[in-house]
Amino acid sequence: MRGLYPKLGHISVYEHQHGRPLLSALVIRKATGRPGSGFADLASQLGFEHAEENEFWEHQVGEVVRFWSADDPVMLMDSAMDQVLKELGSIRRAVRRLAARPGEKG
Known part of the structure; x- marks a missing residue:
């Protein structure tokens, strides 16, 4: 799975550059049901300001679902x-x- 993480980062950057929510928010760890720490790190690198990582992640999941199901x-x-x-x-x-x-x- 480690080889997949950089590719997920590229997807998130691409989506962000195109004005869309971070599609990789849908990728979670089986053991926790939450994204890995790389998701929050990348969000910070992309300029997102978020007080609480889980709240930001849940918001991104909602935005992804809203955008792509519309x-x-x-x-x-x-x-x-x-x-x-x-x-x-x-x-x-x-x-x-x-x-x-x-x-x-x-």
Whole structure:
């Protein structure tokens, strides 16, 4: 199972970058019925502020279930569009930086 944990982290980062709740919240330890400590650590690295780890985890589970069980194509498209707009903004900034370089020919 240890080889799976980094992959779960990548999934959570990807979901967070796309404006969705942390899908890996659904992965729990068999013995405890709770996520491992890596879940809370990653949430902190992603900038989530939470007073109590179990409360944060339970909230994320609820958000995952709500988001992925919603029969709302607009909500799903909104999260995808947020990422597209973010990428377009990055491209725009890169083009402006390139255009602002004096004396360079393309």
